[in-house]
Amino acid sequence: MADPDQSDIGGEPKLRFRNDEPHEEPAVTLDSFLGQSNATAVRLESDEDARALLPHIDRLALVEVAFPKFRDGRGYSAGRILREAGYTGELRAQGDVLVDQIPLMLRCGFDSFAPEASVDAKTLAEALSRYTAVYQKAADARRPVWALRHG
Amino acid sequence: MYKYDEYDQAIVDARVEEFRDQVRRRLAGEISEDQFKPLRLMNGLYLQLHAYMLRVAIPYGTLNATQMRMLAHVARKYDKGYGHFTTRQNIQYNWIKLDEAPDILAELATVEMHAIQTSGNCIRNISSDQFAGAAADEVEDPRPWAELLRQWSTFHPEFTYLPRKFKIAVIGAEEDRAAVKLHDIGLQLHRNDAGEVGFRVFVGGGMGRTPMVAPVIRDFLPKADFLSYMEACLRVYNRYGRRDNIYKARIKILVHEIGAAEYARQVEEEWAHVKTLGLDAPAAEFERIAAFFAPPAFETGLSDTIDRSDPDFAVWLDQNVSAHKAPGYAVVTISLKPTGGIPGDATADQIDLMADLAERYSLDELRITHAQNVVLPHVRKADLYAVWQALDASGLAAPNLDLIGDIIACPGLDYCALANARSIPLAQKISQRFAATQHDLGELKLKISGCINACGHHHAGHIGILGVDRKGVENYQLLLGGSAAEDASLGRITGPGFDEDGVVDAIERAVDTYRSLRTEGERFLDTYRRVGMAPFKEAIYG
Amino acid sequence: MKLLTGNDLATGDVIWWAGDGWSRHIAEAVDVGPHAETLAAVEEAARRVNGPYAIDATQGPEGPRPAHIKDRIRAAGPTVRADLAIRPADANRGEWVI
Numbered sequence: 001m002a003d004p005d006q007s008d009i010g011g012e013p014k015l016r017f018r019n020d021e022p023h024e025e026p027a028v029t030l031d032s033f034l035g036q037s038n039a040t041a042v043r044l045e046s047d048e049d050a051r052a053l054l055p056h057i058d059r060l061a062l063v064e065v066a067f068p069k070f071r072d073g074r075g076y077s078a079g080r081i082l083r084e085a086g087y088t089g090e091l092r093a094q095g096d097v098l099v100d101q102i103p104l105m106l107r108c109g110f111d112s113f114a115p116e117a118s119v120d121a122k123t124l125a126e127a128l129s130r131y132t133a134v135y136q137k138a139a140d141a142r143r144p145v146w147a148l149r150h151g
Numbered sequence: 152m153y154k155y156d157e158y159d160q161a162i163v164d165a166r167v168e169e170f171r172d173q174v175r176r177r178l179a180g181e182i183s184e185d186q187f188k189p190l191r192l193m194n195g196l197y198l199q200l201h202a203y204m205l206r207v208a209i210p211y212g213t214l215n216a217t218q219m220r221m222l223a224h225v226a227r228k229y230d231k232g233y234g235h236f237t238t239r240q241n242i243q244y245n246w247i248k249l250d251e252a253p254d255i256l257a258e259l260a261t262v263e264m265h266a267i268q269t270s271g272n273c274i275r276n277i278s279s280d281q282f283a284g285a286a287a288d289e290v291e292d293p294r295p296w297a298e299l300l301r302q303w304s305t306f307h308p309e310f311t312y313l314p315r316k317f318k319i320a321v322i323g324a325e326e327d328r329a330a331v332k333l334h335d336i337g338l339q340l341h342r343n344d345a346g347e348v349g350f351r352v353f354v355g356g357g358m359g360r361t362p363m364v365a366p367v368i369r370d371f372l373p374k375a376d377f378l379s380y381m382e383a384c385l386r387v388y389n390r391y392g393r394r395d396n397i398y399k400a401r402i403k404i405l406v407h408e409i410g411a412a413e414y415a416r417q418v419e420e421e422w423a424h425v426k427t428l429g430l431d432a433p434a435a436e437f438e439r440i441a442a443f444f445a446p447p448a449f450e451t452g453l454s455d456t457i458d459r460s461d462p463d464f465a466v467w468l469d470q471n472v473s474a475h476k477a478p479g480y481a482v483v484t485i486s487l488k489p490t491g492g493i494p495g496d497a498t499a500d501q502i503d504l505m506a507d508l509a510e511r512y513s514l515d516e517l518r519i520t521h522a523q524n525v526v527l528p529h530v531r532k533a534d535l536y537a538v539w540q541a542l543d544a545s546g547l548a549a550p551n552l553d554l555i556g557d558i559i560a561c562p563g564l565d566y567c568a569l570a571n572a573r574s575i576p577l578a579q580k581i582s583q584r585f586a587a588t589q590h591d592l593g594e595l596k597l598k599i600s601g602c603i604n605a606c607g608h609h610h611a612g613h614i615g616i617l618g619v620d621r622k623g624v625e626n627y628q629l630l631l632g633g634s635a636a637e638d639a640s641l642g643r644i645t646g647p648g649f650d651e652d653g654v655v656d657a658i659e660r661a662v663d664t665y666r667s668l669r670t671e672g673e674r675f676l677d678t679y680r681r682v683g684m685a686p687f688k689e690a691i692y693g
Numbered sequence: 694m695k696l697l698t699g700n701d702l703a704t705g706d707v708i709w710w711a712g713d714g715w716s717r718h719i720a721e722a723v724d725v726g727p728h729a730e731t732l733a734a735v736e737e738a739a740r741r742v743n744g745p746y747a748i749d750a751t752q753g754p755e756g757p758r759p760a761h762i763k764d765r766i767r768a769a770g771p772t773v774r775a776d777l778a779i780r781p782a783d784a785n786r787g788e789w790v791i
Binding site: 177178180184198200201202203231246247248249250493564565566570573575576579623624625 | 744
């Protein structure tokens with residue numbers, strides 16, 4: 001997982017956890033993406049199948065996954081599926097994304113966030129540093145406790 | 152029993168602080184109730200009729216005396232001196248203050264307890280067989296698997312915003328004491344033809360407004376692939392479970408709509424992929440967990456003889472004491488269903504007493520059952536009389552396990568914001584009406600829900616009662632023929648509903664019908680299944 | 694008449710709008726007429742109440758009586774625990790609720 005930058009406390013929250021330059025090309029719809037060969041950014045609605053992107057992940061630089069309501073958790077699976085297939089570009093969660101959900105989304109492979117409501121920097125920093133141990137292997141680099149227990 | 156290590160403790164402690172901060176943000180106005188509600192629900196905190204209600208997890212229904220005493224302490228210090236044991240093997244407190252909830256969680260954490268995921272659209276507390284590790288008919292103790300599931304499901308990054316809540320039960324015996332076929336996922340350890348032990352996987356059972364008995368989607372799942380298979384089951388559900396209608400969002404609807412075979416195919420396909428990701432904990436981790444559940448040091452050379460000279464004790468012995476796998480030991484079920492009492496409620500003093508008895512007589516172990524009773528799993532037969540005397544002195548010796556007085560009832564309209572009718576007063580009347588005749592009626596499982604959500608398991612009662620609101624007046628529908636055991640079935644509604652006294656009379660007529668039609672050794676359910684609804688309907692409405 | 698009710702945000706207690714603030718006792722509740730929505734919004738924003746809602750009630754000799762049994766149980770306490778009633782001494786409570 002990207003290290004939460006504590007120096008952000010009190011300022012603008014850090015919502016992009018990548019070191020490369022932000023991708024400027026606007027994201028196109030999945031239909032539009034599949035219909036053209038040169039787009040490098042796509043937006044996936046919550047009812048769309050992330051696996052449709054798998055044949056094209058080498059040319060993708062940005063996937064924006066929609067979270068129309070915070071209760072709609074399909075995007076968590078979409079994120080993992082893309083990372084499991086080897087996608088390394090930017091994976092952005094956009095929509096009704098709550099600060100308390102961002103740690104889980106990071107674990108599912110998301111590395112940038114575009115929440116509709118503003119996020120408090122201090123609350124986010126605390127949320128990101130709160131859990132020092134996790135129980136599952138997921139799409140991030142964190143080692144689950146069963147791996148730590150058995151070296 | 153499982154003991155936390157530094158990692159488990161760190162996770163639970165972090166949760167307490169997270170919730171403390173969430174409560175602070177709510178009370179300070181930094182977040183609205185809409186934003187706070189899902190956060191508090193993930194910690195089992197509801198807003199009910201009279202106050203906040205806190206549901207504390209009792210993982211797979213197992214706890215020790217120290218934990219049990221903590222439950223009594225919480226009841227005394229933060230509530231009104233009692234708690235309610237639930238059909239999910241948890242405990243609920245009815246009079247909680249929001250500003251004290253973080254302190255309660257902090258106290259619980261000191262004894263390795265929490266309220267994590269006791270509500271919300273996530274994987275809930277894992278339930279299991281209350282006789283696990285003690286039952287004579289067990290293939291293997293299911294609790295290490297339940298603990299593995301507890302850890303895997305805790306703050307699962309992908310499965311915390313599922314379409315709807317998700318309940319998993321694990322058993323290791325042929326006799327089903329945990330209603331596995333009425334869970335979202337039911338797992339049964341069993342031995343295959345090659346002599347290996349693995350899981351039979353049931354998916355898509357449940358109660359609520361669309362009750363379903365779960366089909367088997369895989370008859371034998373090797374242990375080594377356990378977590379990756381669960382991961383695949385949940386991922387298919389998370390992606391394709393319905394989110395357009397809250398009443399159709401449980402996995403049972405998905406499995407029903409696409410069919411068990413198609414659901415199983417999708418899971419296998421996902422699993423083929425997921426299995427390659429290294430998500431399964433290594434065997435060493437399972438061994439580490441299983442070691443905590445190694446059989447306790449049972450004494451050998453104990454006598455199996457029990458002095459039955461006290462007739463009241465003998466009645467209780469025959470009804471509430473079950474066979475143990477170790478010679479000289481027995482399993483005691485403490486009924487929380489005294490005649491005229493509130494099913495599942497126990498006072499702080501009673502909880503303390505049960506803790507004392509567990510420490511002194513049951514190798515420091517207790518279990519909570521889905522029928523809202525408490526089990527002392529490892530009692531020497533020589534101690535049974537002393538245990539009974541102590542229970543009897545505290546109103547805990549009701550000799551009615553699995554009889555009509557052993558009623559499952561949800562809190563109903565006396566406590567619950569969702570309820571349409573009261574459940575408890577009805578349970579009280581029924582237990583009083585049949586107090587004298589219940590032993591003659593034999594096993595008769597009566598279950599009452601105060602609304603369609605079916606927390607009182609009415610679909611699965613040999614006799615079930617569903618409370619409804621008919622133009623502002625409480626009305627009760629009667630169902631017959633349900634079962635939550637290995638012979639799982641769903642009850643059928645008899646016909647038009649009744650008022651409170653009317654339904655008690657109707658049950659008496661149904662029970663009289665059973666008595667007149669039963670053959671030797673037949674339970675109420677057996678007779679109903681043999682003769683069908685007609686004679687009962689005739690007697691009830693005639 | 695219309696009453697405004699809800700739960701105290703911090704304690705969870707059932708509360709009733711009593712004209713100049715909230716009361717634990719329904720006997721002190723007042724008719725909010727057409728102002729329920731406005732009042733609820735103001736009080737909720739001030740975090741003095743959680744989940745406020747308006748109900749129908751009738752004025753009786755002992756004060757307002759909610760039209761629906763759910764709110765009568767909220768006003769009186771669980772029917773199965775007389776010892777935990779809001780007003781434990783009230784002998785007619787059972788009749789009032791049902």
